[in-house]
Every structure is written in structure tokens, then in C-alpha cells.
Amino acid sequence: xxxxxxxxxxxxxxxxxxxxxxxxxxxxxxxxxxxxxxxxxxxxxxxxxxxxxxxxxxxxxxxxxxxxxxxxxxxxxxxxxxxxxxxxxxxxxxxxxxxxxxxxxxxxxxxxxxxxxxxxxxxxxxxxxxxxx
Ligand SMILES: [Zn+2]
Numbered sequence: 355x356x357x358x359x360x361x362x363x364x365x366x367x368x369x370x371x372x373x374x375x376x377x378x379x380x381x382x383x384x385x386x387x388x389x390x391x392x393x394x395x396x397x398x399x400x401x402x403x404x405x406x407x408x409x410x411x412x413x414x415x416x417x418x419x420x421x422x423x424x425x426x427x428x429x430x431x432x433x434x435x436x437x438x439x440x441x442x443x444x445x446x447x448x449x450x451x452x453x454x455x456x457x458x459x460x461x462x463x464x465x466x467x468x469x470x471x472x473x474x475x476x477x478x479x480x481x482x483x484x485x486x487x
Contacts, residue, residue, distance in 0.1 A: 428473060435481055444482045457481035 422431055435443035445454035447467060452459055457478045467474045467483050474483050 439481060444487045447483050452476040452483060453477060454481040
């Protein structure tokens with residue numbers, strides 16, 4: 355009788371252990387899936403970084419090629435404006451206002467832009483202006 359009780363206890367413990375083991379293997383399974391998801395995301399992220407790098411390189415090549423065609427003084431002016439105006443150096447005119455600082459431009463300035471004889475800059479934000487056709 356006593357022996358039977360001991361066996362029952364042992365079986366109970368084994369049963370609990372089985373349940374724990376199943377829980378653990380479920381957790382492991384879950385972890386595996388999450389790790390796979392994470393690896394996939396990491397891969398996509400790395401691909402995106404590589405794509406952006408390639409794009410930036412080709413834009414840089416284009417920029418150098420274009421810069422060679424532009425008058426040095428104008429290029430220097432452009433670079434100066436880009437640096438001081440958060441990368442936005444060339445802005446359109448909408449209605450009669452500069453789309454960089456939204457100030458109303460004198461009609462003389464708008465006329466100058468229309469004639470396209472030389473670069474015209476906004477009197478208040480100094481960005482290069484153009485009129486969208
Ligand atoms: Zn402006």
C-alpha cells in the first residue's frame with residue numbers, strides 16, 4: 355500500500371514535469387518564431403540601408419556632374435543657402451509669395467524671375483526663386 359502511494363506521487367510529479375516541459379517547448383517555439391520575424395525585419399532593414407546608400411552615391415555622382423556645368427559663383431551661393439536653410443535652397447513662387455518664407459514678393463522681383471536672365475533670390479530668406487510653368 356505504501357509503495358503504491360509512492361508510485362502515485364512519482365507519477366504525479368512526472369505529470370507535472372511533462373506539463374512544464376510542454377510549456378517550455380511552446381515558449382521555445384514562440385521564441386523561434388519571434389527570432390525568425392526579427393531576422394526577417396533586420397534583413398529588410400539592411401536591404402533598405404543598402405538601397406539608400408546606393409541611391410545617395412548615384413545622386414552624389416549626378417551632383418558632381420551637374421556641379422561641373424554650373425557657374426562656380428552660383429554653385430557657391432547655392433551651397434551657402436542649402437547649408438543655412440535646412441537643405442532647401444530653391445523654392446517656387448506661388449501667387450506672389452515666396453514658398454520658402456511666404457513673404458509677398460515685389461512685382462519687380464517676380465518680373466525679374468519671369469525674364470530668366472539671372473538667378474533671383476528672395477529678399478527675406480535669400481532662397482533662389484523660380485516660377486512653376
Ligand atoms: Zn523667401
